[in-house]
Amino acid sequence: MTTWVTATETGSRLVVWVVPGASRTEVQGEHGNTLKVRVTAPPDGGRANAAVLDLMNHLLGAPAVLVRGESSRQKTIDVEGLDPDTVRGLLER
Numbered sequence: 001m002t003t004w005v006t007a008t009e010t011g012s013r014l015v016v017w018v019v020p021g022a023s024r025t026e027v028q029g030e031h032g033n034t035l036k037v038r039v040t041a042p043p044d045g046g047r048a049n050a051a052v053l054d055l056m057n058h059l060l061g062a063p064a065v066l067v068r069g070e071s072s073r074q075k076t077i078d079v080e081g082l083d084p085d086t087v088r089g090l091l092e093r
Contacts, residue, residue, distance in 0.1 A: 004035040005087050011062070011080040012087045018073050020048035025055055027091050034074060035091065046070070053077070060090055 004015045017031045022038035029036060041051035049066055052075065056064035062081050069075035079087060 003033045004030065005084045005091075007084050008078060011078065011082050012084045013067075014056070014077045014079065014087065016052065016075050016077060018048055018052055018075055020051075020073075025051060027055070027059070029092075049075070060087060 006013050015034045017034040017036045019028075019036065019038045020041060020043040022040055025039045025041075027035065027037055037052055037055065039048050039051035039055065041047040049070060053064050053066060056077060056079065060079055060082060062079050065078050065080075067076050067078050082090075
């Protein structure tokens, strides 16, 4: 059972593990109880956070908001309007 995505009142909550400064931006797959996301952006100035949110918005087609982990590799992101099964399907393909 996937534990990196759960339901909220308005959509879904994701727990992601971010690898900034990677050679490419991609969703790599499960990493323990998180979803591993690699971004080319460096961590300074919030650029990696912005890159993760841009990737989620693009892949999910729904608003993604960082709710926890601004300065940590582990981040919590809320996505409005999509249930966990839909999010899982879109990100695991």
